[in-house]
Amino acid sequence: MDMIYKSTRGDAKEVTASQAILQGLAPDGGLYVPVKLPRLCKTMRELSRMTYKETAYEVLSLFLTDYTEEELKACIDAAYDSKFDTEEIAPLVQADGAYYLELFHGATIAFKDMALSILPHLMTTAAKKNGITDEIVILTATSGDTGKAALAGFADVPGTKIIVFYPKHGVSAVQERQMVTQKGDNTYVIGITGNFDDAQTGVKKMFNDEALKKELAEHGFRFSSANSINIGRLVPQIVYYTFAYAKLLAEGHIREGEQINVTVPTGNFGNILAAYYAKQIGVPIAKLICASNTNKVLFDFFETGTYDRNREFVLTSSPSMDILISSNLERLIYHIAGDDCDVTAALMKELSSGGKYEITQAMRDGLIDFISGYATEEDTAEAIRTLYDRTGYVIDPHTAVASFVYRQYLAGSRDDTRTVIASTASPFKFARSVMTAIEGKTSNEEDFALIDRLSAIANVTLPPAITELRTAPVRHDTVCATEDMKKEVSRILGL
Numbered sequence: 001m002d003m004i005y006k007s008t009r010g011d012a013k014e015v016t017a018s019q020a021i022l023q024g025l026a027p028d029g030g031l032y033v034p035v036k037l038p039r040l041c042k043t044m045r046e047l048s049r050m051t052y053k054e055t056a057y058e059v060l061s062l063f064l065t066d067y068t069e070e071e072l073k074a075c076i077d078a079a080y081d082s083k084f085d086t087e088e089i090a091p092l093v094q095a096d097g098a099y100y101l102e103l104f105h106g107a108t109i110a111f112k113d114m115a116l117s118i119l120p121h122l123m124t125t126a127a128k129k130n131g132i133t134d135e136i137v138i139l140t141a142t143s144g145d146t147g148k149a150a151l152a153g154f155a156d157v158p159g160t161k162i163i164v165f166y167p168k169h170g171v172s173a174v175q176e177r178q179m180v181t182q183k184g185d186n187t188y189v190i191g192i193t194g195n196f197d198d199a200q201t202g203v204k205k206m207f208n209d210e211a212l213k214k215e216l217a218e219h220g221f222r223f224s225s226a227n228s229i230n231i232g233r234l235v236p237q238i239v240y241y242t243f244a245y246a247k248l249l250a251e252g253h254i255r256e257g258e259q260i261n262v263t264v265p266t267g268n269f270g271n272i273l274a275a276y277y278a279k280q281i282g283v284p285i286a287k288l289i290c291a292s293n294t295n296k297v298l299f300d301f302f303e304t305g306t307y308d309r310n311r312e313f314v315l316t317s318s319p320s321m322d323i324l325i326s327s328n329l330e331r332l333i334y335h336i337a338g339d340d341c342d343v344t345a346a347l348m349k350e351l352s353s354g355g356k357y358e359i360t361q362a363m364r365d366g367l368i369d370f371i372s373g374y375a376t377e378e379d380t381a382e383a384i385r386t387l388y389d390r391t392g393y394v395i396d397p398h399t400a401v402a403s404f405v406y407r408q409y410l411a412g413s414r415d416d417t418r419t420v421i422a423s424t425a426s427p428f429k430f431a432r433s434v435m436t437a438i439e440g441k442t443s444n445e446e447d448f449a450l451i452d453r454l455s456a457i458a459n460v461t462l463p464p465a466i467t468e469l470r471t472a473p474v475r476h477d478t479v480c481a482t483e484d485m486k487k488e489v490s491r492i493l494g495l
């Protein structure tokens with residue numbers, strides 16, 4: 001029996017995994033969720049003897065049941081190859097009492113590569129399986145890292161085009177340079193004068209625009225999404241939590257059955273939701289520690305049961321977490337409401353009209369395994385500096401938010417459960433913030449000079465993703481107002 005996916009808002013047809021991946025967002029505006037969650041078939045001991053690719057097959061085959069074994073294995077092989085600079089794919093580094101799961105060894109040195117290197121393959125396979133001949137247009141809003149990872153994943157993939165919108169003044173210099181130098185005849189990159197939430201709202205509007213959809217179809221196009229709302233993003237992220245646990249077991253850091261905690265620097269709630277699903281399918285995870293930066297809308301939600309996006313949007317040194325509407329939280333809301341679509345739809349309606357909603361006490365009880373915390377800009381810098389001073393290990397500001405929140409939790413709870421911290425970006429991607437944190441003062445050197453100095457003090461060679469940027473020519477320089485996003489899409493596609 002194939003696993004069936006339904007919309008969190010209950011007003012869309014049930015679909016198979018490949019159909020959900022093709023569509024991205026459900027037509028009723030909801031997110032696809034499996035009707036029933038699977039369980040791992042292998043024991044953690046068995047998994048502890050597997051490579052990353054083998055683990056990926058075990059997890060993906062539970063969720064993406066309408067793909068054949070051959071199809072899944074072909075997708076996995078195409079994704080987790082030499083684009084990664086280590087065969088381990090996701091190394092686990094022990095530093096100062098925690099385990100940093102380095103998810104930044106892919107093409108764009110941020111964790112989005114973990115899923116976005118496989119999504120294009122899952123999607124083109126899905127198109128074939130479902131007899132789709134339209135060209136797939138990937139429409140993506142990015143707070144910095146998704147954009148580049150999606151561009152790298154889809155560049156020159158036949159039968160696809162990719163259009164990325166990013167906040168012109170809301171990403172790091174390296175992030176912007178990575179995107180505007182993207183190669184590939186099917187890639188389009190546009191800066192908008194608004195922030196990430198504006199970009200995401202604009203993209204969602206286009207997805208729900210029936211007239212636009214019709215026009216696309218007439219021209220032989222169809223939209224899909226590479227954002228973390230796509231289950232084709234979510235499922236590959238469950239893999240590395242499974243892999244991390246198995247690795248700890250294989251290396252004797254934990255006993256069989258022993259639980260671990262997981263700390264995740266959180267923005268759109270995709271990464272930590274994958275950890276939640278890993279727990280549901282049988283990975284022994286105790287606490288899910290959700291770490292926010294100054295945009296602590298999630299911390300306030302976990303503390304009070306009220307989600308309220310009506311607040312000032314702050315630009316921080318961890319820009320990929322500068323988000324006030326965490327899209328994937330909708331899936332958790334659906335689950336803690338007892339898989340209730342009506343409750344979810346009503347709350348999401350309140351969110352879109354008034355910018356806030358409150359959950360019931362019974363739903364709050366469903367959040368028992370979540371711990372939340374946040375780090376200010378000073379806390380973040382301090383976490384980078386302290387870890388470096390103690391161990392010589394350098395982390396990026398996103399990972400530092402998680403590192404700080406974990407330390408704070410540890411101090412308050414004395415919960416000494418082994419803890420995996422999701423290390424979501426290479427420090428070289430945010431060299432300026434990292435060097436400022438370590439040296440305690442800002443420097444007026446150029447970004448690439450800082451990168452070289454960071455490489456020296458961290459004793460880490462520069463990843464190719466960085467060295468390439470020095471000479472890569474700029475290929476994309478379009479900037480538009482938030483209101484003109486749709487106009488840009490029509491122009492690109494010649495509608």
Ligand SMILES: *Cc1c(COP(=O)(O)O)cnc(C)c1O
Binds near residue numbers: 267
């Ligand atoms: C996207 C991103 C995050 C946030 O992940 P979500 O899945 O959106 O919660 C954290 N750190 C980095 C470096 C990212 O790119």
